[in-house]
Amino acid sequence: MEWQQIIGFYHVARLGSFTRAAEATFRTQPALSQQVSALEKELGCILIERIGRQKLRLTEAGMEFFKYAEEVLNKYDSFLEDLQDLQGVRKGTLTVAAPFTTLYHLFPRIFLEYAGKFPEVQITILDRPQKTVIDLIKAGEIDFGFVLESMLPAGFASWRWKKVSSVLMVPSGHPLLAEKPVTLDSVVQHPLILPPRGSLHSRFSEVEELLQKQGLSYRVIMESSNVELSSLYVEMGLGVSFATVVNRASILKGRKIEFIPLDHYFKDDYVVVSGRKNRRLSSPKSEFLNMILKKRIMET
Structure with a gap:
C-alpha cells in the first residue's frame, strides 16, 4: 500500500468525484483512478462503487477505509507539527x-x-x-x-x-422603546425584518414558534440573513428586526438604532x-x- 494511494482515495471519497479529487491533488484523473484500483486490488475488495458516469458511492469497506485514511493523514499532519515544535520552529x-x-x-x-x-x-x-x-x-x-x-x-x-443576547432592533425614537417589557403582541403591529424562510437561523425558528403559539399574525417586509443589512433598513424605519448580538456598542456606534432586550422570551446563547x-x-x-x-x- 502506497502513501499516494491513501491520499488519492481519501480525496476521492471526501469530494465524491475523481475529477475534483484530481484537481485537489494535482494529478490526472486516469492516474488517480489507477491508484484507487491498485489499492482495491491489494485489499481484495471494492472501496468505491461507480454509479453511472458521474456518481460515486463508498461501499461498507470503503467507509471503513475512509475512517482509517482520515486518521492516518491527521496523525501525519500532527507529527509534522510536533516535529516543528521539537525543532523550535x-x-x-x-x-x-x-x-x-x-x-x-x-x-x-x-x-x-x-x-x-x-x-x-x-x-x-x-x-x-x-x-x-x-x-x-x-x-x-x-x-x-x-x-x-x-x-x-x-x-x-x-x-x-462570548455571551450572546437576543434583542429587538428598532430605530431611535421608536414607540416600542416606551414599553417595558416589550410584548410580542406589540411587536407584530410593526413590519418585521426576519431571516429567510427555511434558513438555518435557530433564533428565527424560536421566533416563528412563539408567534404561532400565541396565534399572532405578522407581516414580513424584508428577509435578510445579515444583521448589518437588517440594521441598515431598521435605521431607515422600514421595520423592526429580531437579532442576536454580542457587543451592542460596536454596532450602535454612530447609528440611530436601539436594542430592546428580549431575555423574557429567549435564553442567552x-x-x-x-x-x-x-x-x-x-x-x-x-x-x-x-x-x-x-x-x-x-x-x-
Missing part, C-alpha cells in the same frame, strides 16, 4: 471559519495580534455560514470554527467565548470556539486557542 498552518458578523465585529484585532506573534504561521480565514462551519469542523478541514452553542451538535470539542474532539493541537494552534480564551477571561 514556530511554523505551521491555522485555518479558522466563522460567519461574516463574527469575523467583522469580533476578530480583526485578534488576528492582527496573532499574525504579529506568529509571522511564520500560514493563516487562512473563511467567511462561512454556521452550518458550513460545522460541516468543515466535522470534515477536519479547519482547526477552529466559531458558531452559536445552540447550533452545535453533540460530539464536538467546544469552549464558550454563546459564541463558542469549536473543533474536533481528541485532536492534538500544535503549539501555534494551542496559542491561538489560549489567546481567545484569555481575552474572554479579561473581558468578564
